[in-house]
Amino acid sequence: MPEGHTIHALAGRVEDAFAGTPVRFSSPQGRFAESAAALDGARVESAEAHGKHLAIHVEGEQVVHVHLGLFGRFGVRQHRRVDRGEPPTDLPVAGQVRMRMVNRTHVGDLRGPIVCELVTPAEWREVRAGLGADPLRDDRLPDAVRDRLARTRRAIGAVLMDQSLVAGVGNVYRAELLHRHELDPHTPARDVPAGVVTAIWDDLVRLMPLGVRTGRILVSDSDVERAEFLIAKGGTGRVRPHYAVYRRHGKPCPRCGETVVKETMAGRNLFRCPGCQH
DNA sequence: CCGGAATGAAGAT
DNA sequence: TCTTCCTTCCGGA
Structure with missing residues (x-):
């Protein structure tokens, strides 16, 4: 957690x-x-x-x-x-x-x-x-961070976990956000279109507060909808999270059906769908 | 009871 | 890239 x-x-x-x-x-x-x-x-x-x-x-x-x-x-x-x-x-x-x-x-x-x-x-x-931009503190991605992302050839999967650039994202949010945006974690950060970078950041800004509120990492559209519905009715919104790729290696991707794989990146477990993350 | 794994990061090599 | 540290929990013997 x-x-x-x-x-x-x-x-x-x-x-x-x-x-x-x-x-x-x-x-x-x-x-x-x-x-x-x-x-x-x-x-x-x-x-x-x-x-x-x-x-x-x-x-x-x-x-x-x-x-x-x-x-x-x-x-x-x-x-x-x-x-x-x-x-x-x-x-x-x-x-x-x-x-x-x-x-x-x-x-x-x-x-x-x-x-x-x-x-x-x-x-x-x-x-x-020493810490980078925090989606729970900054609504907009600071230009300085955007510039560094646009310049580095490091993998976007590694960069998202680099706390000096983006602070607060861990292995679960990384895996699920990259899947949501159909992005291969190995893609060099500078090759990720600016619009996609913005979309990922906006997604974090929208999703992470729900994580704060519920204590769960909720990223699938149906989990998010359900949690927001329950909160609107006065509940806690503590929905059981459904992940697309995190720790789902060997199982079919819910979007394309391809088998999710687990590998290692920078010493950490990395989960991705080879079928729809490019 | 033991071994392994886990959403993290620093320090050594 | 590797080892190490922090603690708990779960599965297999």
């Missing part, structure tokens, strides 16, 4: 749960213990996401920088020990919790992150400076 939509949703949940309140920080697993001690009891101000990176701003010019990596999770939930005094310190811990945040109403448990570090606001700005 951790592609950009997950992190943006998480930023919202962290902010709703903790912003404006003093928070107990701890590190049951131990590897964030020193920083947790420095943060403990401080007031959380806000949380924000850029691509797959999360920043939790804490009073005293402190920023917790988190990246979930491939299998990190950050579960935020209400706890049952709501009282008028201190946040409870005896909530049960399950598994390896790198960082725990607790206030009077909520607990957040971070497991398996690739990054969990206490940094300064300036250091967080540096992280952001």
